[in-house]
Amino acid sequence: xxxxxxxxxxxxxxxxxxxxxxxxxxxxxxxxxxxxxxxxxxxxxxxxxxxxxxxxxxxxxxxxxxxxxxxxxxxxxxxxxxxxxxxxxxxxxxxxxxxxxxxxxxxxxxxxxxxxxxxxxxxxxxxxxxxxxxxxxxxxxxxxxxxxxxxxxxxxxxxxxxxxxxxxxxxxxxxxxxxxxxxxxxxxxxxxxxxxxxxxxxxxxxxxxxxxxxxxxxxxxxxxxxxxxxxxxxxxxxxxxxxxxxxxxxxxxxxxxxxxxxxxxxxxxxxxxxxxxxxxxxxxxxxxxxxxxxxxxxxxxxxxxxxxxxxxxxxxxxxxxxxxxxxxxxxxxxxxxxxxxxxxxxxxxxxxxxxxxxxxxxxxxxxxxxxxxxxxxxxxxxxxxxxxxxxxxxxxxxxxxxxxxxxxxxxxxxxxxxxxxxxxxxxxxxxxxxxxxxxxxxxxxxxxxxxxxxxx
Numbered sequence: 001x002x003x004x005x006x007x008x009x010x011x012x013x014x015x016x017x018x019x020x021x022x023x024x025x026x027x028x029x030x031x032x033x034x035x036x037x038x039x040x041x042x043x044x045x046x047x048x049x050x051x052x053x054x055x056x057x058x059x060x061x062x063x064x065x066x067x068x069x070x071x072x073x074x075x076x077x078x079x080x081x082x083x084x085x086x087x088x089x090x091x092x093x094x095x096x097x098x099x100x101x102x103x104x105x106x107x108x109x110x111x112x113x114x115x116x117x118x119x120x121x122x123x124x125x126x127x128x129x130x131x132x133x134x135x136x137x138x139x140x141x142x143x144x145x146x147x148x149x150x151x152x153x154x155x156x157x158x159x160x161x162x163x164x165x166x167x168x169x170x171x172x173x174x175x176x177x178x179x180x181x182x183x184x185x186x187x188x189x190x191x192x193x194x195x196x197x198x199x200x201x202x203x204x205x206x207x208x209x210x211x212x213x214x215x216x217x218x219x220x221x222x223x224x225x226x227x228x229x230x231x232x233x234x235x236x237x238x239x240x241x242x243x244x245x246x247x248x249x250x251x252x253x254x255x256x257x258x259x260x261x262x263x264x265x266x267x268x269x270x271x272x273x274x275x276x277x278x279x280x281x282x283x284x285x286x287x288x289x290x291x292x293x294x295x296x297x298x299x300x301x302x303x304x305x306x307x308x309x310x311x312x313x314x315x316x317x318x319x320x321x322x323x324x325x326x327x328x329x330x331x332x333x334x335x336x337x338x339x340x341x342x343x344x345x346x347x348x349x350x351x352x353x354x355x356x357x358x359x360x361x362x363x364x365x366x367x368x369x370x371x372x373x374x375x376x377x378x379x380x381x382x383x384x385x386x387x388x389x390x391x392x393x394x395x396x397x398x399x400x401x402x403x404x405x406x407x408x409x410x411x412x413x414x415x416x417x418x419x420x421x422x423x424x425x426x427x428x429x430x431x432x433x434x435x436x437x438x439x440x441x442x443x444x445x446x447x448x449x450x451x452x453x454x455x456x
Contacts, residue, residue, distance in 0.1 A: 163214025218401030308364025
């Protein structure tokens with residue numbers, strides 16, 4: 001596929017048409033975007049590259065572009081759009097690179113939102129996403145490399161995940177379900193990401209497989225933070241004393257024979273926004289918690305309910321309350337009946353960990369948030385569940401991704417190599433001629449849109 005480069009002028013009119021990536025859509029589609037900017041400077045993330053990210057190829061690419069820039073700043077013209085990879089509730093997302101730094105692993109995702117065509121409510125959602133992304137720093141959450149505000153467009157330059165989303169991978173599995181070990185891997189990494197967000201006072205409210213992306217290394221990354229809301233959180237460290245069964249006996253000249261009990265001291269970090277409260281009814285209907293559906297207000301518990309639905313869907317290939325219609329689904333969620341597994345929900349004969357997974361789901365899908373696992377002490381309690389037994393949480397980034405992910409990424413890598421080999425065989429003269437012709441046609445398409453009165 002031809003690469004699309006921003007022209008160097010500051011008054012930019014770019015219209016292009018490209019095929020969407022099969023990873024993000026179920027069928028081939030055509031899409032177009034028209035951008036018109038009067039100023040093209042990108043403001044890089046205020047936090048800049050963190051010390052532990054100094055070897056990250058993305059920051060290396062940005063620093064290289066800045067060093068090559070005549071004024072030492074990053075501009076829109078430094079970006080090279082590759083293709084359209086997805087559309088969401090707020091805008092479109094494009095795969096892009098920095099023009100003067102084509103190093104492997106330096107791909108970015110550019111989220112573009114047209115502020116003139118979205119409602120005030122959606123604009124506030126976008127601002128919330130930008131605010132959250134500008135503050136988070138976690139391996140399972142995206143990094144905001146730059147924030148662009150030009151004309152009536154807002155753009156966020158973020159991590160690109162070459163593995164697509166978890167929902168697409170789930171649909172490729174036999175019977176649309178993962179093995180228990182794969183479910184444990186994905187659930188553990190999502191749990192750690194939610195724990196971090198809650199420690200930052202952020203309630204996510206949009207957990208679902210479509211928003212869990214797969215990085216190039218096979219680990220996960222949450223996406224889409226426009227439905228978040230923030231609340232105060234007071235981190236605490238709680239100390240627990242546990243007496244061991246074995247006791248030691250000793251003799252003292254002053255006290256005679258004495259019994260010395262050994263005590264284990266454990267300290268737990270708890271940072272859960274238990275005081276969080278919102279009346280907004282937002283989210284995906286199959287993942288909404290009962291208190292959110294009722295409209296009487298909700299808090300941090302909606303994320304732990306959604307986490308239960310998430311684990312259920314990975315395990316059984318569907319959500320637990322899905323009805324024939326959207327209204328039927330909401331009625332099932334709002335019902336006062338306690339959740340029970342249907343008789344048809346059986347993973348595999350004798351597959352290890354199924355019973356523990358079912359127990360975890362049962363404890364998360366409690367309709368009273370006051371009794372729901374995680375609502376009081378967050379991920380601290382959920383990590384202790386037998387389903388996660390054996391996981392060394394500080395080492396979770398070193399765990400090998402499951403076979404399903406490794407197979408997917410290997411196919412992607414082979415496809416990339418083949419495409420690169422085929423494109424390298426195209427004569428340079430033909431490529432430049434085609435590029436000039438296409439660039440002219442994009443401008444013509446943009447003019448055509450204006451003549452027809454299409455709002456850009």
